[in-house]
Amino acid sequence: DTAVSQTPKYLVTQMGNDKSIKCEQNLGHDTMYWYKQDSKKFLKIMFSYNNKELIINETVPNRFSPKSPDKAHLNLHINSLELGDSAVYFCASSQGGKLFFGSGTQLSVL
């Protein structure tokens, strides 16, 4: 019954690898997001999709590529992982100004 679910919860990988994080929402929302939370807990938006269409793309390296196969899913693929990519990544969906967050994916790049 989880509203916004993302997998995996933890992801430990080596520098240079490619990895994906999956996100699904069962709330029927049209808009989904990816946020990055750094080690100082600062939250920054990365991407926003509305009805499978990219509408916000902040200054994120090209190594990060979101993909939305349908409006209930927004996956994040990261190529050539770097140490600085280590963070917690949150997926969210929104309705009426309220964001619903997933529980986060803690990515550790070694």
Added chain:
Amino acid sequence: AQSVTQLDSQVPVFEEAPVELRCNYSSSVSVYLFWYVQYPNQGLQLLLKYLSGSTLVKGINGFEAEFNKSQTSFHLRKPSVHISDTAEYFCAVSDSYNQGGKLIFGQGTELSVKP
């Protein structure tokens, strides 16, 4: 450009004491203001939001916030805190509450409630 400043990075307080977490914003357009709470190892949950109307907004868990346009503030208050209120609190601003609006978060305030 919009921005949010949370004036205190950490706020320690004793149980049953009142608390205020301060938030100031800057925006050149209409603003919509939010407070979110993040419990350890969890995602964020909405506490309350100001979209329009009454400047005093009541949220969940006994929290409330007051929108002050002249002081560009949106401080969060609770008259009596519990141990379970220990968490990270984020103030946020958006220029739109419609689909696709971008939420700008403050740096967060760690509320630590001690017995």
